Amino acid sequence: MAPVLLPYLNYGxxxxxxxxxxxxxxxxxxxxxxxxxxxDYPDMVSRLLGAGLATKSYDVQAGELPPSPDxxxxxxxxxxxxxxxxxxxxxxxxxxxxxxxxGKAKLVGICxxxxxxxxxxxxxxxKSSRGWGVGxxxxxxxTPQPWMDDVASFAIPGSHQDQVVVQPPDTMMVAxxxxxxxxxxxxxxxxxxxxxxxxxxxxxxxxxxxxxxREALPDPDAAIASLDAxxxxxxxxxxxxxxxx
Numbered sequence: 001m002a003p004v005l006l007p008y009l010n011y012g013x014x015x016x017x018x019x020x021x022x023x024x025x026x027x028x029x030x031x032x033x034x035x036x037x038x039x040d041y042p043d044m045v046s047r048l049l050g051a052g053l054a055t056k057s058y059d060v061q062a063g064e065l066p067p068s069p070d071x072x073x074x075x076x077x078x079x080x081x082x083x084x085x086x087x088x089x090x091x092x093x094x095x096x097x098x099x100x101x102x103g104k105a106k107l108v109g110i111c112x113x114x115x116x117x118x119x120x121x122x123x124x125x126x127k128s129s130r131g132w133g134v135g136x137x138x139x140x141x142x143t144p145q146p147w148m149d150d151v152a153s154f155a156i157p158g159s160h161q162d163q164v165v166v167q168p169p170d171t172m173m174v175a176x177x178x179x180x181x182x183x184x185x186x187x188x189x190x191x192x193x194x195x196x197x198x199x200x201x202x203x204x205x206x207x208x209x210x211x212x213x214r215e216a217l218p219d220p221d222a223a224i225a226s227l228d229a230x231x232x233x234x235x236x237x238x239x240x241x242x243x244x245x
Contacts (some may be wrong), residue, residue, distance in 0.1 A: 015140040022049075022185035022244070023072040023105070024057040025065070025094070027112050030078030031212050031223045034205065044200040045110075048237045061090050069101035074244050077113025079198060083162055084115045084125050095120040102191045106244055109194030111160055117183065117194045123168035130179055133158045134210055136231060138198050139175040139183040142188030145193075147242035148174075156197040157206040159213075163196065193243055200238040 012034040024042040029035055038044070042057035049055070056072070058064040061080075066072055077098075082088055098107060098120045109117040115125040137158035141151060154175070167173060172191075175184035183196045198206070207224045214220035 008224060011198040019223050021054040021072055023058040024041075024055050025075055025077045025113070026057050027060045027090075027094070027116070028076050028082060029152075030047065030205070030209070031081070034208055034212060037208065038202070038205040041200070044078055044202070045078065045158055045207070047202075048200040048233070049241060050237065053241075060094055061088075063090060063093075065093065065097050066101075067227050069097060069105040072105050072166070074106040074108065075101055076108040076240075077110065077147075078200075079113065079159075080113035082112065083127070084112065084119045085162075091116070103189070107192035107194075107242055108243065109192070110200060111196060111198055111240055114169075114185070114194035115164060118164045118166075118168045118171075121168040121170070123164055123171075124166035125162050126165045127161050128163040128165070130163075131161065132217055133160050133163075133179055133196075134217055134220070135206075135226035136229055137180065137183075139177050139180070139197070141175045143172045143174050143186075145163050145172075145174055145186055145239075147193075148239050149235065150233075154235060155158075155229070156195070156199045156231055156233055156236055157201040157203070157227060158197045159201070159206070159209055160196060193240075195236070199233045199240070202233075203231070 024045050026042050029040055041114050046055050119125050136155050138153055138155040140153045163180055170188050171185045173182055174186050176182055180196050188194045210220050210223050
């Protein structure tokens with residue numbers, strides 16, 4: 001199959017990806033009217049990854065998963081308002097699917113996706129005593145990976161209370177912060193990577209999400225203001241595309 005060339009946004013040249021679908025496992029939706037304004041999470045992920053990369057989304061909360069773990073060359077698990085430790089009927093089948101898919105498809109987790117990958121493979125996730133991580137979140141790189149460029153830290157939007165508190169076996173802590181020690185994990189065998197932050201959140205959406213939740217947040221105005229600073233969404237998009245090659 002002929003490759004599709006996607007721009008790597010000046011972080012390492014161009015990346016060639018096969019023109020076959022990546023499964024987007026949709027585990028939640030934007031709250032209230034925000035989906036009408038900004039699209040759903042598969043829309044945001046598709047915009048992040050760029051034109052020319054075929055995707056197919058599955059509504060995991062409705063019981064949809066790819067028929068077989070090797071139907072797609074990669075699976076990306078989105079964010080969700082749900083907690084991975086909650087008693088939802090769709091959580092266990094998702095974990096079972098991810099365990100079956102590891103090694104057959106590359107796995108990428110974002111926020112809830114980061115947490116469900118950790119839980120599925122032996123880690124532990126809890127509601128953090130540190131509270132909400134919202135606004136622009138900066139992570140220090142501890143263990144650089146081949147799919148990354150040379151950078152000491154990166155900043156992307158965040159929106160979470162839950163955190164990985166026990167690192168799953170066979171993983172590396174690639175980047176973290178004092179607030180979120182396990183901000184970016186990579187599996188030693190190259191099968192999966194996962195981000196606690198939200199590289200798919202454009203600034204306007206991240207601000208609107210904070211505004212939607214402002215009654216639950218300690219300092220929503222400061223969190224919104226933080227999103228006016230430069231971020232590394234484009235850089236992280238390049239990392240994900242490079243990982244997928």
